[in-house]
Amino acid sequence: MALMVSLCCYILFTLLSYSAHSRSVPTTTSKTTVLDVAASIQDTLNAVSSQYSGATQSLTQQHQTLSVSSSLSLPLHSRVSLQQHSHPDYKSLLAARLARDSARVRSLSTRLDLAVRGIATSDLKPVDENFGTHEFEGPVVSGTSQGSGEYFSRVGIGKPPSQVYVVLDTGSDVSWVQCAPCADCYQQADPIFEPAASASYAPLSCESTRCESLDVFECRNNTCLYEVAYGDGSYTVGDFVTETISIGGESVKDVAIGCGHTNEGLFVGAAGLLGLGGGTLSFPSQLNATSFSYCLVNRDSDSASTLEFNSAIPHNTVTAPLRRNPQLDTFYYVGLTGISVSGELIKTPNTAFKIDENGNGGIIIDSGTAVTRLQAETYDALRSAFVNGTQGLQSTSGVALFDACYDLASMKTVDVPAVSFHFEDGKELALPAKNYLIPVDSQGTFCFAFAPTSAGMSIIGNVQQQGTRVSFDTANSVVGFSADQC
Numbered sequence: 001m002a003l004m005v006s007l008c009c010y011i012l013f014t015l016l017s018y019s020a021h022s023r024s025v026p027t028t029t030s031k032t033t034v035l036d037v038a039a040s041i042q043d044t045l046n047a048v049s050s051q052y053s054g055a056t057q058s059l060t061q062q063h064q065t066l067s068v069s070s071s072l073s074l075p076l077h078s079r080v081s082l083q084q085h086s087h088p089d090y091k092s093l094l095a096a097r098l099a100r101d102s103a104r105v106r107s108l109s110t111r112l113d114l115a116v117r118g119i120a121t122s123d124l125k126p127v128d129e130n131f132g133t134h135e136f137e138g139p140v141v142s143g144t145s146q147g148s149g150e151y152f153s154r155v156g157i158g159k160p161p162s163q164v165y166v167v168l169d170t171g172s173d174v175s176w177v178q179c180a181p182c183a184d185c186y187q188q189a190d191p192i193f194e195p196a197a198s199a200s201y202a203p204l205s206c207e208s209t210r211c212e213s214l215d216v217f218e219c220r221n222n223t224c225l226y227e228v229a230y231g232d233g234s235y236t237v238g239d240f241v242t243e244t245i246s247i248g249g250e251s252v253k254d255v256a257i258g259c260g261h262t263n264e265g266l267f268v269g270a271a272g273l274l275g276l277g278g279g280t281l282s283f284p285s286q287l288n289a290t291s292f293s294y295c296l297v298n299r300d301s302d303s304a305s306t307l308e309f310n311s312a313i314p315h316n317t318v319t320a321p322l323r324r325n326p327q328l329d330t331f332y333y334v335g336l337t338g339i340s341v342s343g344e345l346i347k348t349p350n351t352a353f354k355i356d357e358n359g360n361g362g363i364i365i366d367s368g369t370a371v372t373r374l375q376a377e378t379y380d381a382l383r384s385a386f387v388n389g390t391q392g393l394q395s396t397s398g399v400a401l402f403d404a405c406y407d408l409a410s411m412k413t414v415d416v417p418a419v420s421f422h423f424e425d426g427k428e429l430a431l432p433a434k435n436y437l438i439p440v441d442s443q444g445t446f447c448f449a450f451a452p453t454s455a456g457m458s459i460i461g462n463v464q465q466q467g468t469r470v471s472f473d474t475a476n477s478v479v480g481f482s483a484d485q486c
Contacts, residue, residue: 156246158198176258234265409444
């Protein structure tokens, strides 16, 4: 009898743990959606072609003209790659991107692990300066054609401003650019920044609040030296200074950035990095921005979109709670409650997307990670549901980290299971098919673009974000997703 009672209790507990995540849910989408196979394959061919070679200079001149305009809204532009890549085909380009992506995930995971163990500095002091609440906006472009999953924006550094491309990174806080004189600098598309040519360049002292807020810093002649290392072996070392940053038609004075004299890594032609994380040294924090948003263009596109600060969240936005990890303030966690396939929520534990008391768990939104990573149990359930809905498609062998792939070479379009993210209060974000079934070559092989992870957190990557404006309303702790708002 006791055994029977125990068994009943176990079954009841299991049902309660999974019931909220296993039933059909009201959905605004159909059970299937259409993937334009032909268009996706054409994008892969464009990504490795050289048809846009040589256009960078003319587009750079357009951006320079716009940067001094009184308008705060920049029009969208087509643009070329920052530099010519050496990949002979799309499969090779993708392999390079996925290798970089895996290093990126290891870097984020390592940083979280150090913070949870109390090794990394996360309790940073606030910056006192008030930079106002103007609305700023600048262009965002895809850097994938260089073999990297990052996105880039063009900003002005110094006074007068030197226009350069910088990587956008929501997973880090410290902004920096390569500076002369260079002890060791990688090749970038624009001239190296010359501090001596800027009237607004000013070194920070070792006693300054912002110097002491760095995770790693040293002093030399009472000036602050910084070092930032990334999980793929990239790093930057140099002087921590204040400079004027220009975006759109506006300038922000006295922004703390790194002036890197020794830099190494796969920054793909960009002059440096714009840190958009949640820490006190990030650009939004120093700007005192109450919100910022970006819309990431197709990863294989040469078109552009925008990065905006203090702009209103668009209408018809799907919103979700913005969570923070008390152990690490850099990352942006989202209050995801479930994922559905064909209109039915997959089975996941109630704790699948929650941060535990130690700081592990949860799911972050990251602009630098390409492929969404999920904890193994959640990924297995998602993959199984998707595969069950694609039994009519011709499967093929896995590619790199993808284990659900299909041969769609004979098709122009195909119906695939609809996939949606779900948030509190029944809110749903339906993903376009091209955001989760992606080409891995130019011959018609497509793979399900999610992957498992053993990291302490899950990550929503930029493949799933593309074509959607992602808004971070930090004042109200809300994340917004606006489809087709690029």
